[in-house]
Amino acid sequence: MRAALVTAIGWCDTLPVRFTGSEKAGLVHLTERPPVTIAEARADMVTEDKGETMNAKPKLRVVEGSEAPRSATDLSHLGPLMARAQKGDKRAYQEVLKACDAWLRIFLARRVAPDAVEDVAQEALMALHKKRHTYDPTKPFAPWFVAIARYKWLDKLRRHYRAEEVELEDQAAVGGHESAVMSKIVLERLLSHIPENQAQAIRLAKIEGHALDEIAEMTGQSLSSVKVRIHRGMKRMMKRLEEANA
Amino acid sequence: MPSYENPSSASLIDGLTASLAPVSRRRPTREALMLAGILALQLVGTYLFISSSTSAVFTHNPTMAFAKTGLFAALTIGFAALAFRSFEPTAPRQKKLALAIGGALAGFAVLSLDRSFGGSAQAILMPSKGITCLVSSISFSLPMFIGLTFFMRGAAPTSPKMTALFIGIASGSWGAFLYGLQCPFMNLGYVALWYGGAIALTTLAAAALLPRFARW
Incomplete structure (x- = not known):
């Protein structure tokens, strides 16, 4: 029990996912996570010259296209990829699985014992595979996958x-x-x-x-x-x- | 781009990717229409056999007959909708909504059915007729029970127990609705015991059997 019982340490934490509401590939990324408010945007600004002091004028680093760096907690771009995977696109599917695997590691890290993370993550990926036909591409991907991951986690606890x-x-x-x-x-x-x-x-x-x-x-x-x-x-x-x- | 790939998952991901085949997406509206079609056929088929009894029941006591069939129809539609909704992994827990629907309809039954409890319990509950009513209602519920179970297996319910309860109540109510079309007994005690019993039994069966069919 001590092992995993309730590894649910994060039961009152928020889920490590960012529901951006957009399923399109990110157009603008400031550092790793897209800002939500002006204050956050300011905080996320980066200076080009690393040696500069706080007085330096910050500049936004804008990265366009699908090559933008993404946080492992960002699943918002996976909707179109999953839709392609449903049609048999293996490359898109592999990308989806890798992103989900990375997300799961973070999600599970504070919820199950370290030695159980691997098992639960793999079970969640298998569940995604079995239930991939239930994803509706007109809806965001993140809530769908998070619901499956949460179910597998609670199932493990049970x-x-x-x-x-x-x-x-x-x-x-x-x-x-x-x-x-x-x-x-x-x-x-x-x-x-x-x-x-x-x-x-x-x-x-x-x-x-x-x-x-x-x-x-x-x-x-x-x-x-x-x-x-x-x-x-x-x-x-x-x-x-x-x-x-x- | 930072790589988050975990070496221990790599082989699983490769395996899943290699086994990927195109899938046809689940279409809840189509499933609901299919189920409605099956149930419509069952309704028409049943009605052909019971039309004279049904006419007699609705002529003799139209208000209570409509109230009773309306009660079971509303239970069927309400809980079938909850069941379909619970097939989605993102569906919220619908316990409060289910309690609200069940409570409202129970209140409606108390207000609209025959509440006269004079005479012996034997006269009100009529066990010999009631057993037939119970067994027939359960038999009539099977097409809906099987249909919803089939659709549940193809879906991704993340609260399988709750889904099973919804399926049980919806199926039992459907059976009670069909059999109730030609049943002349309108006493609240009779309806609660025999029709309620049929719904309770299908719900218990669903709760015991269906979670293991969820196929996760």
């Missing part, structure tokens, strides 16, 4: 949670240190949203690593009551995660 329930029965040992640290942070965040008695049971089991019978003894509850509290708390946290990302 499966992991079920596996954890079995593991809980066996009083299994803990995973790696890195995952444990991440999960502790995540759990603390999520625990603040569930009833205290459930949070306490989960905290003792998942963060402090106590065995279930120890927790029962410490809290004065029966073993089955501790199990129920952990189970209900976990379900609530999953629900919270799903709602936060719906």
